[in-house]
Amino acid sequence: MIKRLVLIFQHRKILQEMAVSEFKVKYASSVLGIFWAVINPVLLMSAITFVFVNIFKIDMKNYQLFVLSGILPWIFFSNSLSEGVGALINRQHILRQFNFPREIIPLSCVFSKFINFLIFWVLICIFSLFFNPAAGLLIPVSILGVTLELLFVSGVVLIFSVLNVLCRDFGQATDILLVFWFWVTPVFYLFSMVPKEFSWIYAMNPMMYYVVYFQSLIFKAVLPETYIIFGSFIWAIAIFWLGLFIFSKLESSILKKI
Numbered sequence: 001m002i003k004r005l006v007l008i009f010q011h012r013k014i015l016q017e018m019a020v021s022e023f024k025v026k027y028a029s030s031v032l033g034i035f036w037a038v039i040n041p042v043l044l045m046s047a048i049t050f051v052f053v054n055i056f057k058i059d060m061k062n063y064q065l066f067v068l069s070g071i072l073p074w075i076f077f078s079n080s081l082s083e084g085v086g087a088l089i090n091r092q093h094i095l096r097q098f099n100f101p102r103e104i105i106p107l108s109c110v111f112s113k114f115i116n117f118l119i120f121w122v123l124i125c126i127f128s129l130f131f132n133p134a135a136g137l138l139i140p141v142s143i144l145g146v147t148l149e150l151l152f153v154s155g156v157v158l159i160f161s162v163l164n165v166l167c168r169d170f171g172q173a174t175d176i177l178l179v180f181w182f183w184v185t186p187v188f189y190l191f192s193m194v195p196k197e198f199s200w201i202y203a204m205n206p207m208m209y210y211v212v213y214f215q216s217l218i219f220k221a222v223l224p225e226t227y228i229i230f231g232s233f234i235w236a237i238a239i240f241w242l243g244l245f246i247f248s249k250l251e252s253s254i255l256k257k258i
C-alpha cells in the first residue's frame with residue numbers, strides 16, 4: 001500500500017490537472033459559474049430551514065448556521081460519491097491510453113468536488129465569525145477535520161468505483177443509499193435528539209462524526225468531543241487504507257470488465 005501511495009504522489013500533477021479540468025468543465029457553460037458552489041448548499045439550507053422552522057417549529061438560535069455547518073461535509077461526500085462511483089466506467093478510454101496509477105481517475109472526481117468544498121468552507125468560516133468570533137481560534141482544528149474527511153471520502157469513492165465496474169447495479173443503488181444515509185446523518189437535527197435505542201446506528205455511521213465535527217467548530221465554536229475526533233480519525237485512516245487495498249486487489253478485474 002505504501003508503494004501505491006508513493007506512486008500516486010509521484011503522479012500528483014496529473015491528479016491536480018484532471019481535478020481542476022473537471023472543476024472548470026462543470027461551470028464552463030454556466031452564467032453564474034463558480035457561484036453555484038455556494039448557491040446550491042444555500043438553497044438546500046433555505047429549504048430545510050423553511051420546513052423545520054415553519055412547519056416542524058424547531059426553535060434553535062442561528063438554525064441556518066447549524067444547518068450550513070452540517071451541509072458542508074455532507075455535500076462534499078454525497079457529490080463525490082455520486083460522480084465518483086461511475087468514474088472508471090465513464091472514463092474507461094483513459095484507463096488503457098495512459099500510464100499512471102488508475103486510482104487517480106476516481107480520486108480526480110473527489111478532488112474536483114474538494115475545490116467546491118474548500119470554497120464553501122472558507123466562506124462559511126468567515127460567515128460564522130459574525131455569529132461567534134471565537135470560532136476563528138478553531139480554524140487549525142477545522143483544517144484537521146477537512147483533511148480527515150478528504151481521506152475518508154477518497155477511500156469510499158475508491159471502493160464504490162471498483163464495485164460499480166464489477167456490478168453495474170451498484171451505481172444505481174448508490175443514489176438510494178445516499179438518500180437513506182442523509183436521513184440517518186444529523187445534518188439538520190442535533191445528535192442529542194436521537195433516541196438512545198437508535199444511537200448504535202449513528203455510532204456506526206462515519207458521516208455522523210464529520211458532520212458533528214464541523215457543527216461543533218462552526219456552529220458551537222467549541223472543540224469537538226474526544227470521541228468525535230477519534231472516530232473521524234479512525235474512519236478516515238481505515239476507509240482510505242481499505243480503499244487502496246481493494247482497488248489494488250481488483251485492478252486486474254477492472255480491466256477485464258471494461
